[in-house]
Amino acid sequence: MNNRVAVVGVGQTAFTRSCGVSIRELCFEAFKEAMQDAGNLSAKDVDASIICSAPEYDKQRSPSGLIAEYLGLNPKPTFLAEAICASSSVGTRIGLSFIRSSLHQVVAVIGFQKMSELTSAESQERMLRGGDIMWESPFGAMMPAYYAMFARAHMNQHGTTEEQLAKVKVKSSKYSTMNPKAMYQKEITLEKALKSRVITSPLKLFDCCANADGASCMILAGEDVAKKITDTPVWITGLGLASASMSLTGRKTVSSLSCAVEAGRQAYEMADLKPDDIHVAEVHDCFTIAEIMAYEDLGFCKRGEGGKLIDDEETYIGGRIPVNVDGGLLSKGHPIGATGGSQIRTIVLQLRGDAGKTQVDGAETGLVHNIGGIGLYGSVIIFRR
Amino acid sequence: MGFEKFGEVSYITETKVADFVKHLEEGEIAATKCKACGKLFFPPRANCIDCLSNDVEWIPLSGRGKLITYTTAYFAPAGFEAPYTLALAELEEGVRVFTRLSKDVKEDEIELGMNMRLVPVRLAGERITYELRKA
Numbered sequence: 001m002n003n004r005v006a007v008v009g010v011g012q013t014a015f016t017r018s019c020g021v022s023i024r025e026l027c028f029e030a031f032k033e034a035m036q037d038a039g040n041l042s043a044k045d046v047d048a049s050i051i052c053s054a055p056e057y058d059k060q061r062s063p064s065g066l067i068a069e070y071l072g073l074n075p076k077p078t079f080l081a082e083a084i085c086a087s088s089s090v091g092t093r094i095g096l097s098f099i100r101s102s103l104h105q106v107v108a109v110i111g112f113q114k115m116s117e118l119t120s121a122e123s124q125e126r127m128l129r130g131g132d133i134m135w136e137s138p139f140g141a142m143m144p145a146y147y148a149m150f151a152r153a154h155m156n157q158h159g160t161t162e163e164q165l166a167k168v169k170v171k172s173s174k175y176s177t178m179n180p181k182a183m184y185q186k187e188i189t190l191e192k193a194l195k196s197r198v199i200t201s202p203l204k205l206f207d208c209c210a211n212a213d214g215a216s217c218m219i220l221a222g223e224d225v226a227k228k229i230t231d232t233p234v235w236i237t238g239l240g241l242a243s244a245s246m247s248l249t250g251r252k253t254v255s256s257l258s259c260a261v262e263a264g265r266q267a268y269e270m271a272d273l274k275p276d277d278i279h280v281a282e283v284h285d286c287f288t289i290a291e292i293m294a295y296e297d298l299g300f301c302k303r304g305e306g307g308k309l310i311d312d313e314e315t316y317i318g319g320r321i322p323v324n325v326d327g328g329l330l331s332k333g334h335p336i337g338a339t340g341g342s343q344i345r346t347i348v349l350q351l352r353g354d355a356g357k358t359q360v361d362g363a364e365t366g367l368v369h370n371i372g373g374i375g376l377y378g379s380v381i382i383f384r385r
Numbered sequence: 386m387g388f389e390k391f392g393e394v395s396y397i398t399e400t401k402v403a404d405f406v407k408h409l410e411e412g413e414i415a416a417t418k419c420k421a422c423g424k425l426f427f428p429p430r431a432n433c434i435d436c437l438s439n440d441v442e443w444i445p446l447s448g449r450g451k452l453i454t455y456t457t458a459y460f461a462p463a464g465f466e467a468p469y470t471l472a473l474a475e476l477e478e479g480v481r482v483f484t485r486l487s488k489d490v491k492e493d494e495i496e497l498g499m500n501m502r503l504v505p506v507r508l509a510g511e512r513i514t515y516e517l518r519k520a
Contacts, residue, residue, distance in 0.1 A: 124462035134400065135428040136483050138392020138514070140458065140465035148456035149473060156454070156497045200458040201492070248473050249428060249481040254454050 005096045006226035006233030007383070009038025009219035010345035014181045015333035018116040019213035023063060024070035027051075027112050030215035030338070031071050034108070038219045039229050043072035046219070047104035050094055051080050052087035052111035053337035056126045059117055067110060084130065085286065086372035087111060088216060088340035089379035093241055095220045105225045111342075112215035113335035123211060130373050132247040144208050144287065146248070146374040148200040151289035154255040155202065158304035160292060162202055166193035167310045168288040169206045169330055176327025178357040183212050183333030207288040212333030216341030218348070234348045238271025238382030240264060246376050257290075259378030260297040260369060267367070267380040268299075275299030278382070279363040280350045281321060282343035284371040285328040291315075294369050295323070298380070317360055325350075325358040340370040340379065351385040390512050393485075394464045401431030404443065409505045409513050414448050416480060417441040427480035448503040449520065450476035457492050472517050474501050487518045494519070 011033025013019070019026055035041045049071070051064035060066055068078035081091040088111030095107035115123060127143045154160045170190050176182035188206055196205035219229075226233040240263035245251050251258065268274060275298055283294035292306035300321045301309045309315055315323040326332055326346040329339060347366035349355045363385075370379045387403035389395045408415040416427040421438035427446065432439055453473045461467035470486040482503055486495070500520035507513055 121463045125464075128462045129396065133396040134388075138395055139471055139483070139485050140393060140461055140469060141471055141483070142458065142460075142462055144460075145456050145458050145471050148458075149454040149471065152456060153454040153497070197459070198457075199460050200456045203456075247428070248483050254473065 003100070004223040004235055005099045005220055006223065006235050007218050007344065007348050008221045008226050008229045008233055009034040009041065010348045011037055011217045012181055012338070012342050012345050013215045015183045015212040015214035015335055015342070017183065017212065019114060023058070023060060023112055023114050024067055026114060026213065026215045027067045027110050027217070028070060030112070030217040031108065031110060034217035034219050041219065041229065045106055046073055046076060046108045047106050048076055048098060049073045049078040049108045049110060050091040051078060052091040052109065052341070053080060053082065053113060054084050054087060055080065055082060057113055057115055057118060057336065073108070083377040084372040085284065085334070085336050085339055086370045086377045086379045087337045089368065089370040089381060090241065090377070092218070092220070092340065092344065092381060093239060093379070096236055096239065099220060099222045105222050107220045108217060109220060109341060110215065110217045111338040111340060113337040114213045115211040115335060116213050135247055135249070142200065143374065144203055145200045147287040147289055148203040149248070150254050150293065151202050151287070154289060154293065157255050158307065160307040163190070163194065164292065164307035164310055165202070165207055165288040166190055168285065168291045169193045171310065171316060172285065172324055172328040172331040175325045175358055176331030179326045179332060182327040182331055183210065184327070184331045203287060203289070209286050209329040209334040212335045214333060214335035214338045214342070216338040216345060218341055218344055232352045232385070234351045235384050236381060237384045238267035238273065238380070240266030240270070240380040242266070242378045244375055244378070246374070256293055256297055257371060257375040257378060259375055260294060260371060260380065263378040263380040264298045264369070267382045271382040273365060273382060277365055278321060278367045279365050280325065280347065280360040281323045281367040281369065282326070282346050283323055283369040285324055285330050286334060286371070288330065290371070291324065291328065298367065298369060317358060322360045325360065340368070343368045343370055344381070347383050351383055392512070392514050393508065402429040405429050406513060408443060409515065412505055414446045414503055414505065414515055415443045416446050416478065418444045425478060425480060427476065427482065446476055446478055446503070448476070450474040450482070450501050450503060452495070452497055452499050452501050452517070453481070454497060455486055455495060474503070474517055476503065484514070485516045487516045490519050
């Protein structure tokens with residue numbers, strides 16, 4: 001029985017508006033980088049692959065079959081893991097359980113999305129169906145509208161301001177210019193963010209992340225194998241996954257994501273760590289308000305003080321808890337199925353000391369918070385070097 | 386069948402609670418109540434979440450409630466026309482509703498916690514919905 005599971009290799013494509021290649025080629029790029037990162041593993045060393053994608057964006061039916069074929073992973077088992085934007089975190093959880101149960105030793109978790117495969121209208125239509133299609137979509141409830149409703153409630157309850165929301169974008173745009181794989185390579189000033197057009201009040205254009213194309217890959221291994229593969233394994237020490245009502249009518253609060261609170265509780269308990277023990281974090285900033293709620297849901301500050309945390313620049317490098325120093329979803333881009341894997345890659349590089357210009361000095365513990373849709377699925381994973 | 390008339394655009398035609406639309410056409414916003422354990426459901430459910438009973442009855446709601454949160458969308462997906470305001474309200478029976486806020490309420494008049502009234506509204510093409518108005 002393998003008690004400990006490590007990430008032994010990570011890879012990611014650049015996140016772009018339109019990648020210009022097929023999904024098999026996109027996944028190959030991330031897979032190749034992760035396999036090389038894992039000390040030049042070959043496909044025969046991989047015991048199973050978990051492909052992570054939100055399939056309503058795919059033209060290919062059952063893409064796991066095609067991708068496993070293209071990556072040379074036949075005849076090993078492969079299948080799709082889906083939890084919308086949290087798909088690759090869920091894939092990681094499944095991979096970890098395979099290894100801990102001794103069913104497999106080495107598992108590849110490959111997340112991807114080619115969102116440019118759909119027209120803008122097709123993409124909107126799918127996003128519209130991300131809420132309860134019986135009782136909410138019929139009124140025109142888009143993904144940003146839900147987060148705008150969370151933002152309005154948060155502002156009313158805690159006095160959070162539009163300027164504080166904009167500051168989250170300012171931070172993410174600063175760090176995305178230091179990440180060559182990020183989609184946006186230009187810093188956005190506070191003034192520009194605040195003057196951008198309103199999409200759905202109070203959220204403006206720069207409060208929203210952008211659809212992207214991209215793939216991510218991580219190689220997971222049990223302790224014995226991991227130590228043979230690499231001198232710098234990054235251990236998964238805490239795992240939390242929770243769900244919440246899809247319909248807003250079923251939620252007790254709309255200024256917090258209960259699935260994130262519960263997933264965080266589970267992960268901290270398993271890792272035997274407290275929020276103050278985390279040195280660097282990746283949170284699911286699909287909208288600026290989502291990052292503010294994540295600060296509070298994860299206990300990085302008290303409830304209602306998320307706006308103050310960004311005002312005080314405590315989530316910048318050098319602050320108390322650096323968050324999304326790779327640009328986050330807001331500025332790095334958000335290819336749904338690939339996002340969790342990209343967040344994990346960032347934390348793995350940080351804990352190895354390989355994060356270059358955005359290295360958080362002495363980072364030994366890291367956390368990844370990845371949310372599915374409008375807060376249906378919440379995943380929190382804690383890592384240690 | 387029957388549920389396809391509900392809302393601005395419908396995605397579902399068949400449901401055990403399709404009679405909700407009939408009640409709406411009669412001017413009534415109805416919830417379901419579990420006959421076995423008494424739990425009230427809105428949006429209506431055909432199956433009790435607590436005791437798993439399939440035996441539910443229709444109960445009219447007062448429509449009185451308070452605004453919890455809202456957003457005005459200035460960008461609409463295909464099939465919808467912006468701007469429109471989406472809102473979440475808590476009704477006095479303790480259940481919540483997600484719907485549109487009436488266009489008669491101007492954005493600068495909206496305050497969270499304000500008293501609201503949920504009313505049936507007929508739309509073009511024999512469609513029907515409900516919306517929140519200022520009480």
